Amino acid sequence: MLLNLKKNFFNYISLLVGILGIVSSYYFYVQSIKSKEPTYWVEDSVQVFKPDVFGKNQRFSLVDNESGKTLGESVYLQELAFWNRGKDPIVSSDILTPLTFEYPEHVFIVDVSLNAASRLSVVNPVFEVSDSQIHLNFNLLEENDGFKLMVVYAAKDKQEPVFSGDILSVSKILALDGVEGQNIFTAIVSLAVFVFVIFAGIMILGYVGEFVIWVIKRFLPTLYSLLQTFFEKHGGKVGTAVVLLFSGSIVYFLVMGLAMKDVKNGVPDMNLVELSSEQPTNKRLWLQ
Numbered sequence: 207m208l209l210n211l212k213k214n215f216f217n218y219i220s221l222l223v224g225i226l227g228i229v230s231s232y233y234f235y236v237q238s239i240k241s242k243e244p245t246y247w248v249e250d251s252v253q254v255f256k257p258d259v260f261g262k263n264q265r266f267s268l269v270d271n272e273s274g275k276t277l278g279e280s281v282y283l284q285e286l287a288f289w290n291r292g293k294d295p296i297v298s299s300d301i302l303t304p305l306t307f308e309y310p311e312h313v314f315i316v317d318v319s320l321n322a323a324s325r326l327s328v329v330n331p332v333f334e335v336s337d338s339q340i341h342l343n344f345n346l347l348e349e350n351d352g353f354k355l356m357v358v359y360a361a362k363d364k365q366e367p368v369f370s371g372d373i374l375s376v377s378k379i380l381a382l383d384g385v386e387g388q389n390i391f392t393a394i395v396s397l398a399v400f401v402f403v404i405f406a407g408i409m410i411l412g413y414v415g416e417f418v419i420w421v422i423k424r425f426l427p428t429l430y431s432l433l434q435t436f437f438e439k440h441g442g443k444v445g446t447a448v449v450l451l452f453s454g455s456i457v458y459f460l461v462m463g464l465a466m467k468d469v470k471n472g473v474p475d476m477n478l479v480e481l482s483s484e485q486p487t488n489k490r491l492w493l494q
Contacts, residue, residue, distance in 0.1 A: 231492040241291030242300070244347070244373050247382040247473050248284070248307075255281035268360070277314065279360040285321060286367070287473050288342055289352020292378075296347040296373060305342040305371035307357075313338050313365050316358040322476035323353035334406075340367070382473065458480040 255268065257278050261481040268277045286307055290296050309315065318335050330345040331353035337458065359365065371379060 218345075241292045242294045242296050242373060242376050243290060243380060244296060244376060245289055245291050245352075245380040245382055246307075246369050246392060247287040248366055248369075249286070251282040251284040251366075253280055253282050253364075254358075277360050279314065279362055281358060281360050281389055282314065282364060284357045284359065285492040286340070287354045287476075289324070289348035289350060289474055289476075291350060291474070293349050294375075297347075298343060298345055300374040301343065302372040302374055303370075305369075305373075307340040307342070307355075307365045307369055309338040309359060309365055310361075311338055312361065314360040315340070315399075316360055317356075319356050320479045321354045321356040322478050324351045324474065324476045326477065326479060329353055335465075352474060352476065354473075354476060382391060 214303070217236070229356060251252065256281065259353070268281065288305070315335055315338060318333060318340055320331060323329050323331055328346055328348075329351050332343045334341045334343075340357070369379065375378065419433075422433070
């Protein structure tokens with residue numbers, strides 16, 4: 207039985223190696239293509255001030271410095287990121303229409319500050335706040351270059367801005383908000399490697415098994431006869447269990463690969479930027 211399994215698995219492995227070679231070649235070909243891939247990401251908002259808690263008994267309130275108006279909305283923190291994950295650089299002159307994060311009109315933007323950036327002096331990110339809009343600009347974004355903004359806004363509930371803008375030679379600015387085609391492809395390649403390792407492992411176990419059987423047959427003939435009888439009666443069930451276990455493992459790793467969207471295309475690491483008097487902000491609220 208093990209001899210037959212060994213022969214079949216050798217054929218399967220040969221086929222799998224061929225398929226893996228084709229898939230890997232295409233994967234690395236895609237990775238080598240130079241293109242601009244501007245990408246943005248919007249973090250889920252975190253509530254930092256709730257009027258019906260902090261403002262209970264009117265002991266605390268938020269006041270707008272410009273108008274003197276007391277705000278009754280909650281206050282939230284939200285991080286926004288923009289970067290280039292492509293191999294082709296993006297320069298400021300490539301921006302055809304303004305790159306803008308726009309909140310709903312009823313949202314009051316309290317403050318916006320530069321939170322992090324890669325190669326700050328090279329990227330040189332800048333932003334401008336106009337009502338409920340945040341306009342972005344920069345000098346240069348090479349591969350994985352980008353920056354993050356920390357936004358403080360007041361609203362009745364959590365809000366998410368809409369991104370707009372156009373860049374030269376880019377059909378669509380990508381949003382990192384779910385599993386994408388590249389993530390799926392990466393998962394397939396990883397799965398192929400995993401299957402290859404499993405088959406190779408089974409082959410190795412097959413050779414080890416043959417050696418163990420030879421030892422048992424040579425030195426423990428009675429035990430060998432019992433095992434032979436068992437596999438003759440229950441070999442089909444054991445094989446089915448192995449197939450089910452193997453199939454379940456494939457499904458598990460495939461699902462996990464698709465869920466791990468940030469394995470390949472997550473927000474790149476950036477250096478935190480210390481706040482300074484030279485950094486533009488628009489702080490308008492104070493606690494009273």
